[in-house]
Amino acid sequence: MIKWIVSLLMVFSTVVMAATSAQDAYSLLKNNQAIFIDVREADEVRDGVIQKATWMALSKLKADDSWEKELRESSKGKKIFLYCRSGRRSEMAKDILKQKGIEAENIGGYETLKTELPTTKGK
Numbered sequence: 385m386i387k388w389i390v391s392l393l394m395v396f397s398t399v400v401m402a403a404t405s406a407q408d409a410y411s412l413l414k415n416n417q418a419i420f421i422d423v424r425e426a427d428e429v430r431d432g433v434i435q436k437a438t439w440m441a442l443s444k445l446k447a448d449d450s451w452e453k454e455l456r457e458s459s460k461g462k463k464i465f466l467y468c469r470s471g472r473r474s475e476m477a478k479d480i481l482k483q484k485g486i487e488a489e490n491i492g493g494y495e496t497l498k499t500e501l502p503t504t505k506g507k
Contacts, residue, residue, distance in 0.1 A: 406500045418463040423477040430506040464488035
């Protein structure tokens, strides 16, 4: 029961603590001042993605460091915004990046973002 409550609080606090609104973050993305990273798995991405988002599954972030150099180069001078389905895995991804010295913000879950931002057909 306590694990369930802690998980629920993590998801809720993730959404509440997002410092940047989805629209403001997307404006930065459109102006090449930010990147969006979708950390959902392949089967979820088929349902659609936020336009201009980069896909990097959380399992890939956990598996090895092969992504690190490319992410550092592609995000140089830009804010990084992470999202997943609900916001929980993007918080985990944020922690992985933080351990590597890469700052990122959890922008929340695709289920909410797709109502606020332009999307495109998944891969």
